[in-house]
Amino acid sequence: MVKIKTLFCTLALLLGALTIMAQSPKREFRGAWIQCVNGQFQGMTPEKMQQTLIAQLDVLQKAGINAIIFQVRAEADALYQSNYEPWSRFLTGVQGKSPGWDPLQWMIDECHKRNMELHAWINPYRAKTKGTAALSPIHPYNKQPERFVSYAGQLYFNPGLPENRKYICKIIRDIVSRYDIDALHMDDYFYPYPNPGEEFPDGVAFAQYGRGYSQVGDWRRDNVNVLIKEIHETVRECKPWVKFGVSPFGIYRNKKNDPNGSETNGLQNYDDLYADVLMWVNNGWVDYNIPQIYWEIGHKAADYETLIRWWAKHASARPLFIGQDVMRTVKNTDLNNRLQHQLPAKMKLQRSLPTVEGSCQWYAAAVVDNPGNYCTLLEKEYHRYPALIPTSPFMDDKAPGKVKKLKMVWTFEGPVLFWTAPKAATEMDKAIQYVVYRFDKKEKIDLNDPLHIVGITRDTFFKLPYEEGKVKYQYVVTALDRLHNESKPVKKKVKL
Secondary structure, three states, X not given: OHHXXXXXXXXXXXXXXXHHHHXXXXXXXXXXXXXXXXXXXXXXXHHHHHHHHHHHHHHHHHOOOOEEEEXXXXXXXXXXXXXXXXXXXXXXXXOOOOOOOXXXXXXXXXXXXXXXXXXXXXXXXXXXXXXXXXXXXXXXXXXXXXXXXXXXXXXXXXXXXXXXXXXXXXXXXXXXXXXXXXXXXXXXXXXXXXXXXXXXXXXXXXXXXXXXXXXXXXXXXXXXXXXXXHHXXXXXXXXXXXXXEEOOEOOOOEXXXXXXXXXXXXXXXXXXXXXXXXXXXXXXXXXXXXXXXXXXXXXXXXXXXXXXXXXXHHOOOOOEEEEEEHHHHHHOEEOOEEEEEOHHHHXXXXXXOOOEEEEEEEOHHHHHHOHHHHHHHHHHHHOOOOOEOOOOOOOOOOOOXXXXXXXXXXXXXXXXXXXXXXXXXXXXXXXXXXXXXXXXOOOOOOOOXXXXXXXXXXOXXXXXXXXXXXXXXXXXXXXXXXXXXXXXXXXXXEEO
């Protein structure tokens, strides 16, 4: 009887461990968007904006977020030092006025310090939003207004003009070449959202550059396709380790318009925004895709479960993450449990689909505000254990070399592991981060189990947790390159 009870206890513990592992995959994209267009930073002093961002980043780091998508170009402007476009009014309230610092460089440093990726988020076509009272003299519209069109009270680069594609790629090349970003990111604004009763004014460009298309919609889609392809090529040529990702609107096409579409009824990427996202994914023109599935489970026109399953089935040729709306998630109750909101159900769905490799939170400040204990749930449950960012084997699948000279040294702060970075022939081979695992002295080493990760760091040392008494552990250190390929392990037995 005792043996049977012991067996049951062992099985229960094993099942519990397996459940935690399933809930906390070793590799998972855990992102959050930080936007400027809502004016959250406008008019702040540099010190105040930095304090605000530090407070957000600290909370997000604690909540397990491992990537920040930071908006740096909202309307042909810049939240970085640019020789081509003016400083953003979303910094100082006046377009073209210097804030006295470089927010993008500062954010890269702060994110990397916290072992987060930094994705620079740009809007390609939008050139003036409704709230912008005056454009800077150096704004590109004031130099060549004939390259722009006005629609729904805003200004846009005309997507039909080849010179505009070249210009946008020039801006991207400038950002990627000068800043140590991990990715270049675009959201759902391609052709603008339709304004009822107003036709987009690109007839002249269609007549001049129609390329044989008989339907303006097909031509518009091709304009965006060409831009996406050229951006991807530009990023690759500039720095082959920098990713290019998009976060499109949550519906590709409705089934009533396309047999392969989703059982939804709403605005469509393909038909309304002229964004053929599946073509980009299947042709390898993007390196990750984050569809914005911002609705709730059970939404009548755009059910979350229907959409996540559709994207998981149709868009897995490149890494797929899911855009989550924090406020809509907590404002809607679980269909099977009216006492809780929908985060648990959405996370269960996300992690049940093998082709979904993570999610991104819209928006970072909402996570930090912790409505419905959303942030607490990420920290204590869903992101309880660290996660490595998924690899991109289509970009690079070669792991860095092993760390060298791993040793433990007692310091005045306690025991510290030290090691030496592996040698690297190229930037792609260089070790950028290190993963530290801990196992009991006789425990089998399993690097696939995230429960054993005690730290991810950019340093070549790691302060060990110290416990009184004679305890023996096995510590394992691996190296990660820029695209998160992991080296072979190096082991060190430690007696504390």
